[in-house]
Amino acid sequence: xxxxxxxxxxxxxxxxxxxxxxxxxxxxxxxxxxxxxxxxxxxxxxxxxxxxxxxxxxxxxxxxxxxxxxxxxxxxxxxxxxxxxxxxxxxxxxxxxxxxxxxxxxxxxxxxxxxxxxxxxxxxxxxxxxxxxxxxxxxxxxxxxxxxxxxxxxxxxxxxxxxxxxxxxxxxxxxxxxxxxxxxxxxxxxxxxxxxxxxxxxxxxxxxxxxxxxxxxxxxxxxxxxxxxxxxxxxxxxxxxxxxxxxxxxxxxxxxxxxxxxxxxxxxxxxxxxxxxxxxxxxxxxxxxxxxxxxxxxxxxxxxxxxxxxxxxxxxxxxxxxxxxxxxxxxxxxxxxxxxxxxxxxxxxxxxxxxxxxxxxxxxxxxxxxxxxxxxxxxxxxxxxxxxxxxxxxxxxxxxxxxxxxxxxxxxxxxxxxxxxxxxxxxxxxxxxxxxxxxxxxxxxxxxxxxxxxxxxxxxxxxxxxxxxxxxxxxxxxxxxxxxxxxxx
RNA sequence: GGACCAGUGGUGUAGCGAUUAACAUGUCUCCCUGUCACGGAGAAGAUCGCGGGUUUAAGUCCCGUCUGGUCCGCCA
Numbered sequence: 001x002x003x004x005x006x007x008x009x010x011x012x013x014x015x016x017x018x019x020x021x022x023x024x025x026x027x028x029x030x031x032x033x034x035x036x037x038x039x040x041x042x043x044x045x046x047x048x049x050x051x052x053x054x055x056x057x058x059x060x061x062x063x064x065x066x067x068x069x070x071x072x073x074x075x076x077x078x079x080x081x082x083x084x085x086x087x088x089x090x091x092x093x094x095x096x097x098x099x100x101x102x103x104x105x106x107x108x109x110x111x112x113x114x115x116x117x118x119x120x121x122x123x124x125x126x127x128x129x130x131x132x133x134x135x136x137x138x139x140x141x142x143x144x145x146x147x148x149x150x151x152x153x154x155x156x157x158x159x160x161x162x163x164x165x166x167x168x169x170x171x172x173x174x175x176x177x178x179x180x181x182x183x184x185x186x187x188x189x190x191x192x193x194x195x196x197x198x199x200x201x202x203x204x205x206x207x208x209x210x211x212x213x214x215x216x217x218x219x220x221x222x223x224x225x226x227x228x229x230x231x232x233x234x235x236x237x238x239x240x241x242x243x244x245x246x247x248x249x250x251x252x253x254x255x256x257x258x259x260x261x262x263x264x265x266x267x268x269x270x271x272x273x274x275x276x277x278x279x280x281x282x283x284x285x286x287x288x289x290x291x292x293x294x295x296x297x298x299x300x301x302x303x304x305x306x307x308x309x310x311x312x313x314x315x316x317x318x319x320x321x322x323x324x325x326x327x328x329x330x331x332x333x334x335x336x337x338x339x340x341x342x343x344x345x346x347x348x349x350x351x352x353x354x355x356x357x358x359x360x361x362x363x364x365x366x367x368x369x370x371x372x373x374x375x376x377x378x379x380x381x382x383x384x385x386x387x388x389x390x391x392x393x394x395x396x397x398x399x400x401x402x403x404x405x406x407x408x409x410x411x412x413x414x415x416x417x418x419x420x421x422x423x424x425x426x427x428x429x430x431x432x433x434x435x436x437x438x439x440x441x442x443x444x445x446x447x448x449x450x451x452x453x454x455x456x457x458x459x460x461x462x463x464x465x466x467x468x469x470x471x472x473x474x475x476x477x478x479x480x481x482x483x484x485x486x487x488x489x
Numbered sequence: 490g491g492a493c494c495a496g497u498g499g500u501g502u503a504g505c506g507a508u509u510a511a512c513a514u515g516u517c518u519c520c521c522u523g524u525c526a527c528g529g530a531g532a533a534g535a536u537c538g539c540g541g542g543u544u545u546a547a548g549u550c551c552c553g554u555c556u557g558g559u560c561c562g563c564c565a
Binding site for chain 2: 014015016017018020024025026027028029078079080081082083101102104126127128129130131132134245246248249250251306310342343348349350351352353354355406460461462466
């Protein structure tokens with residue numbers, strides 16, 4: 001190329017960050033100058049992949065007869081679940097819209113309307129604390145369909161995933177995907193979104209150790225062990241103390257650690273454990289020299305599982321057990337319908353109040369609701385919950401009963417869900433649905449563990465936008481219009 | 490609401506009790522060059538987030554605070 005003339009189209013100042021794929025600018029700086037950060041090819045690739053995923057969803061769902069429908073952004077506040085973002089109404093003094101946490105009720109109403117197959121690339125909003133994989137303002141590939149049972153839904157949806165993985169990353173996903181029950185995921189992997197790329201399992205050892213004259217073993221309802229192979233030598237006293245300390249997060253007093261050396265168990269607390277018990281532990285856990293055994297004991301099943309589950313993933317990373325460049329997809333199925341809120345002690349839906357219980361469990365609905373399992377399913381990829389859904393309740397009576405169990409008064413139900421319950425009167429087909437987290441799928445396929453990387457203009461952990469400065473105070477006139485006054489804190 | 494980690498030139502890091510506060514990159518000037526992450530010579534640029542304390546002496550230790558991140562709670 002021979003240039004005859006050079007014209008400066010626009011002058012550029014020195015950029016506050018280095019525009020290069022290998023930039024190591026702090027995220028804070030990158031977010032402040034996001035428009036410069038997005039000049040980097042690596043960042044553009046995330047957005048390109050994201051767009052491809054959306055395109056695939058359109059293609060696959062269109063081809064299978066799904067109709068894209070938009071549902072309102074200004075909608076009704078829902079009493080359960082995440083905190084709503086509220087939008088004051090100027091016309092209706094003192095009243096508020098809410099931004100949707102999900103188009104849940106609308107998509108079910110579309111089933112009643114007879115659309116049979118719906119989808120939407122849906123913006124959702126939840127006013128809860130943020131995480132590396134959680135933004136307050138996010139996108140779901142939201143799907144609902146009529147006249148399908150769980151197996152048909154899963155088959156249809158894993159077809160979509162296969163299509164996306166092939167088109168976006170040229171990865172062949174083998175179908176059908178594995179189905180794992182919630183209880184297995186929890187007790188074996190210590191997570192309801194197990195990372196199945198590596199083996200390293202939790203073991204229930206309560207039956208083996210309950211005879212030991214050691215209070216945690218004797219009295220705790222659950223005693224679980226995680227074996228870290230060939231790690232006893234490397235685990236210093238300080239490292240164990242650190243782990244123990246971390247267990248407080250899961251409301252456990254600490255961790256009990258044993259080692260194996262010279263073919264025998266070793267550890268200061270073993271004086272409380274008979275040799276015969278030690279031997280049967282050695283045998284049933286198939287312990288080898290230099291193994292590190294971490295034991296958690298307690299009465300709350302989920303605490304014990306999550307505690308050891310966090311150690312499981314931590315050691316897997318540390319020891320390089322995670323297979324690189326693999327995508328492990330599975331369905332987690334058979335979830336409990338309810339759970340007890342730790343904070344309030346009240347019963348809440350584990351999924352949402354529209355989830356259909358298994359027919360054979362309906363008999364426990366009143367007497368022992370925690371025994372009721374639901375026809376819900378999560379898609380888990382490499383330890384991420386990439387989506388979830390359920391078969392829905394489609395008869396008015398069951399839906400009303402669920403609301404009752406959740407503690408909504410008749411008046412609450414009428415005001416918050418009246419329109420929804422009413423609709424059930426007019427003939428509701430059996431229906432089911434799912435929502436895939438577009439942001440999470442983009443992370444997984446893009447190969448990043450930070451959700452902000454795949455969102456053009458994300459919020460930081462404090463839920464503000466370092467670039468625009470949102471949220472901000474507004475003019476007093478705007479507040480006046482809305483009849484709102486700000487109370488000082 | 491809680492725990493932990495970090496905050497040093499424009500950018501990213503090192504320094505962890507007494508150094509002219511180091512390095513890389515960027516910026517500016519000059520030299521060289523058929524470019525493609527050239528190369529060479531030189532220059533400017535940080536009082537180490539903020540406040541207080543300990544000490545003869547503090548980026549370096551302690552306390553508080555702010556900001557950012559990771560996690561727990563929370564996320565139907």
